[in-house]
Amino acid sequence: MTQIIVNSLIAASIYTLVGIGFSLIYNTGRFFHFAHAATFTLGAYFIYTFNLLLHIPLILSAIFSILGCGILGMIMDKTIFSTLRNRGASALIMLLASLGLYVVLQNSISVIYGDHIKSIRVGEITEGIPILGARITEIQSITVMTSILILMVIRLILKKTNIGISLRAVANNPILAQISGIDSNKVILFSFFAGSAFAGLAGILVSMDIDMTPSMGMAPFMMAVVAVIIGGISSISGIALGAIFLAFVQNLGILFVSSQWQDAIAFGMLIIFLIIRPQGFLGRRI
Amino acid sequence: MEYLLHIIILIGIYIILSSSLNLIAGYTGLISIAHASFYAIGAYVVALMALKFNTPLILNVPSAILFAAIIGFIIGTPSLRIHGDYFVIVTFAFQILTFTVLKNWISLTRGALGLPGIPQPKLLGFEISSLTSFLALTAALCALTLLILYRITHSPYGRILEAIREDEVFSQSIGKNVSRYKISVFVLGAGLASIGGSLYAYYISFIDPSSFTVMESIFIISIVIIGGAGRFAGPILGAIVLVMLPELLRFLGLPASIAANVRQILYGALLVAFMIWRPQGFIGKYTFNN
Numbered sequence A: 001m002t003q004i005i006v007n008s009l010i011a012a013s014i015y016t017l018v019g020i021g022f023s024l025i026y027n028t029g030r031f032f033h034f035a036h037a038a039t040f041t042l043g044a045y046f047i048y049t050f051n052l053l054l055h056i057p058l059i060l061s062a063i064f065s066i067l068g069c070g071i072l073g074m075i076m077d078k079t080i081f082s083t084l085r086n087r088g089a090s091a092l093i094m095l096l097a098s099l100g101l102y103v104v105l106q107n108s109i110s111v112i113y114g115d116h117i118k119s120i121r122v123g124e125i126t127e128g129i130p131i132l133g134a135r136i137t138e139i140q141s142i143t144v145m146t147s148i149l150i151l152m153v154i155r156l157i158l159k160k161t162n163i164g165i166s167l168r169a170v171a172n173n174p175i176l177a178q179i180s181g182i183d184s185n186k187v188i189l190f191s192f193f194a195g196s197a198f199a200g201l202a203g204i205l206v207s208m209d210i211d212m213t214p215s216m217g218m219a220p221f222m223m224a225v226v227a228v229i230i231g232g233i234s235s236i237s238g239i240a241l242g243a244i245f246l247a248f249v250q251n252l253g254i255l256f257v258s259s260q261w262q263d264a265i266a267f268g269m270l271i272i273f274l275i276i277r278p279q280g281f282l283g284r285r286i
Numbered sequence B: 001m002e003y004l005l006h007i008i009i010l011i012g013i014y015i016i017l018s019s020s021l022n023l024i025a026g027y028t029g030l031i032s033i034a035h036a037s038f039y040a041i042g043a044y045v046v047a048l049m050a051l052k053f054n055t056p057l058i059l060n061v062p063s064a065i066l067f068a069a070i071i072g073f074i075i076g077t078p079s080l081r082i083h084g085d086y087f088v089i090v091t092f093a094f095q096i097l098t099f100t101v102l103k104n105w106i107s108l109t110r111g112a113l114g115l116p117g118i119p120q121p122k123l124l125g126f127e128i129s130s131l132t133s134f135l136a137l138t139a140a141l142c143a144l145t146l147l148i149l150y151r152i153t154h155s156p157y158g159r160i161l162e163a164i165r166e167d168e169v170f171s172q173s174i175g176k177n178v179s180r181y182k183i184s185v186f187v188l189g190a191g192l193a194s195i196g197g198s199l200y201a202y203y204i205s206f207i208d209p210s211s212f213t214v215m216e217s218i219f220i221i222s223i224v225i226i227g228g229a230g231r232f233a234g235p236i237l238g239a240i241v242l243v244m245l246p247e248l249l250r251f252l253g254l255p256a257s258i259a260a261n262v263r264q265i266l267y268g269a270l271l272v273a274f275m276i277w278r279p280q281g282f283i284g285k286y287t288f289n290n
Helices: A002-029 A036-053 A058-086 A091-113 A138-160 A162-172 A174-179 A184-210 A218-231 A236-253 A259-276 B002-027 B035-052 B057-079 B084-104 B131-153 B156-166 B168-173 B178-204 B214-227 B234-252 B256-277
Strands: A129-131 A134-136
Touching: A002 A036, A002 A058, A002 A134, A002 A138, A002 A162, A002 A184, A002 A218, A002 A236, A036 A058, A036 A091, A036 A184, A036 A218, A058 A091, A058 A184, A058 B256, A091 B084, A091 B214, A091 B256, A134 A138, A138 A162, A138 A184, A138 A236, A162 A174, A162 A184, A174 A184, A218 A236, A218 A259, A218 B084, A236 A259, A259 B057, A259 B084, B002 B035, B002 B131, B002 B156, B002 B178, B002 B214, B002 B234, B035 B057, B035 B084, B035 B178, B035 B214, B057 B084, B057 B178, B084 B214, B131 B156, B131 B178, B156 B168, B156 B178, B168 B178, B214 B234, B214 B256, B234 B256
Parallel strands: none
Antiparallel strands: A129 A134
């Protein structure tokens, strides 16, 4: 039982990290950013490049990779999405463009690095640290702590800083925000930077735990989106709650059905929530 | 010559897939990234029936259509209550789910090993084994699908679909049961897509889950959008262009290992470019702006 709780927390941490990034971009840019899944994968391949190919120390490589993903997010916004926004494109058009971008990025990774599994795991595979009868590896505990830290930092940023307040203003009412002198393009650019950086961070953490392939981003992205919808897309604490709920139900489900049906469990929850409570646990009505 | 026939058969299969999606996405405005699921259902139903019971084509293809339509109904009924972007997410999730089921239900689908040796079909006493006979079969099924779609889209029913796409609330207010139209159109599209899957299974005689990924679904919706959503000839044009275009890359001498990826990069980039400069595609009517 403790192992189930520990496993759920690890999964929930990843869903939360990806989900926060996704919802930052959704709430300001107002579209479903599918290429977020590719940003996640790129985080893993960036750290592989920096650490294993260029021999930069691990911590420094991680920082470079996170920043790299953030900057990539900004480039995506500058080149594609701000152009679309200025033309008054609908959310559906932006979604489709993001879908195309996702195809381009994932296949570019395949062309450059090949489709086979790559690993940046350092040292021997260990049994993990025992906690109350459950086992957790070092990188898994770092994953959980990082996501709790990010959650607290992002809450603080949104509540206390200027950029956080303008971000909430744009999310709440873009036109009113613009009238009050907030440059919404800048705010959206910032949320692309932060959101993509979080996705990259999650990708790094997953790749250090279970290796990487070019299509690794799709499943965690989908789960994060489900967690965001369950928790409420407009609420940061809701996302964490949704992530924990989803991860826990999935891990409990393994007790009854085999583990390959985790996707089916998530899909069922997505449908149920979209029908009975589309705003999620803590979100506003959508 | 054989190569050319092969390309034409592929185009035929993609015309069936994209035209059936055009009914859902182009005419009714419901963007679905789950079409490769129904493609897969068609292929697997036909393959399993032919392999396990050795049943003829004339029975297998209608069974596949029926089965895909039932799945379409089961999936469509709850998800079509959801609008716009959220519907896209649900179809995306369903596509991922289909892929995991195909990959993990080993006892039925043999998972990643796939189903080899699908027997060649017989129709009216003729054995369909040569490329030319497959071309004839493709042409016949393609023509049948297009005829059905033409009749649907050029009927009062088809006009209501377009009305729903343009203004859902208005269509409801003139007394049309919008959700019933949406579900029926989703079921129809799913059933017709399975014909493409049947053809593929018979033609290649080997299927595995890797042919029915999210990427495949995105490819099919790209054909619809780039060709022109909401117009009958749109996906036909799109299928010809998007299937032929990567074949030109062959002459650039790209190594086979990356050819598939370069093909996908190409249509992904095309999708982005069209969204920026020409969201209605080459000849489309629907611009995704409502």
